[in-house]
Amino acid sequence: MGDPGTKDVLTLEELEASGNIRTGRKHILSVLVENKPGVLTRISGLFARRGFNINTLSVGPTDDEQVSRITITLDGATHPIDQVTKQLHKLINVLKIRDLEPSETVARELALFKVAADSGTRAEVMQICEIFRGKVVDVTKRSIIIEITGTTEKVEAFERMVRPFGLVEMMRTGEIAIARGRGET
């Protein structure tokens, strides 16, 4: 690009539109917010009003007690992620947003599964649990509770495996994520 006054010209055909783009993949937004009342309501309200669908959302403290971190996962196939982050940025209590690059991120969620299992099936369920590096945290005569940590994909794969035994209940925290390397998330 030339300096002002130079004659190099631009043709309109060269211009490409930016923004409002669907990336088609899952996004993990790591959002630092001021730890003040109502902040979560502002964020969830914003998502509801603008028709942004949250897949998972988890909130927790950070090393700074004035600041909380909210990790949001959402689908970039149905949402213009740049519009989501720009709208979030407009909230005064939102300090920083990072759209984490999947390959540069470690993401985990915790899930608890209560699976129907009696003496006939318990061994098999426990074997699956072992393969997924899960932990049995409670056993009764007719059920078993298993704790799994991992990526969403892993948790979902585990769910598919145990569902046929009879999934009594399942609880998931939603993902939290942290950037690889020395820099801050």
Added chain:
Amino acid sequence: MRAVDAVVECLKAEGVDVVFGLPGGANIPTYDAFYDGGIRHILVRHEAGGGHAAEGYAKATGRVGVSLGTSGPGATNLITPIMDAMMDSVPVVFITGQVGTHLLGTDGFQEADIIGITMPAVKHSIMIQHPNEIPRALHEAFHIARTGRPGPVVVDIPTDLSRADIPYEPITDVHLPGYQTFTEGNTKQIRQAAKALAAARRPVIYGGGGVINANASEEFRAFCRSDRFPVTQTLMGLGAFPAPDPQWLGMLGMHGTRAANYAMDEADLICCVGARFDDRITAKLSEFAPRAKFIHIDVDPAEISKNVPAHIPIVGDAKNVLAKLLAEYEALDTDSSRLDEWWQRIAGWQKQYPIEKSFTDSEDTEIKPQRLIQAVYEATGGDAIITSDVGQHQMWTAQHYHFNEPRRWINSGGLGTMGFGLPAAMGAAIGCPDKTVVCITGDGSFQMNTQELATCAQEGIPVKVIISNNGYLGMVRQWQELFWEKRYSQVDLGKYPDFVKLAEAYGCHGVRLTDKTTLVDDLKAAIATPGPVVVDVSVTREENTYPMIPSGSAARDMVG
């Protein structure tokens, strides 16, 4: 110092000279401070009136408006003005009373979670939790309301906290780590925009309310005139570029001119300044300006590429960006004659469809509503501050009153709030005491905040209300006529009330006009009458606002 006295001190430090409100139990402490605090308080008759008055004040002066209400119903009455200020980016600080902290969450008498209720309608809101926070919260509220893209901020003060004694020290700086404004505009992008403009053969400059909010009319005009760029503006932008003017295409959008809408439709480059590609502008989005590339200048990054993807996004304050864009454009070697063909095409539309020909005037004494607006323009010499309500009269005013300066046209664009006009006029008149302020309203809209006539009478606020009286909720009737087989459902207002008597009952001067032949002189006389005046003008009952892009249609399919 009492916390409430600190409130008054903070407002003074922010340069506030007037506030609009109405007291109640929870904010009696605040009102005690206003008793002799040294800031003018206008006692409105409904909190919504106060909220819109604060908006009118802000829009006319460019300063932050202030509106007060008590807890519960006082606060909920403010919801419409808050939302209105959000939609039109109006800087207003709303200070609400709240029940005492010991009652919060108990459904106490007159408790309403106004912070919760207004969350989607505010730029920001602050619930006071400790009395010592009050001064800082107020300064933050003003800072947020005024800067960046302006907007409403609500500060909710529980009554017990407002009675506390606090150590008050003037605050000179606010620090908001999560609040950033982008004012300068990226130089590279601005240069790119200048080049794109130089390359364009069918450019259109499309300005919005942001130009006025940024006080950038002068820069906007200079930039538009740096070449023979055709200029159009949204409803909110009127006045930033003078009408009439050889480069002026008229208003854009649903009831805009054909020249403006057709030019957008055929443009190869659209330079949007401080507007947001609202559906009233784009009409059918998928067919909006199909051949155009877009430069989008806005202070709010979230507006860029929200509805229409931008090719050259520029985030910044219009005043700064336009000055730089002008310099960049002037440094280029451009040839105005490249626009000849474009102007020929535009001139054809202008000639064929001038706005004056959008209606046929009566041949007898009947007053056509469009003629009424022309007459108001003549009677005021085009030099008044005009507020309006919502409906046909609003569109006719936008079309036929030619605004040639910014902050002369005050209306509710984004929310379309009936009842906005009178209180907004009140606020404008208080903010600009040397100007004639005229509220052009409809018989329907006017009744949504008529009570403020009492405020005008008591305070001697000399607004001139002109009612375009068609006995209908006219704009709705028009839609029912055009798209619902004339099934007029619940739009006939009859001949009620008698607006002249009503005006008199409120202590205002009232007149009724029915004769076209003496209209301009009669209006002049009414406007020259001191104090608040209500002019009830009987207009053609079933007149339609044209031209029009029917909703769901594309701009090139305008009718009427």
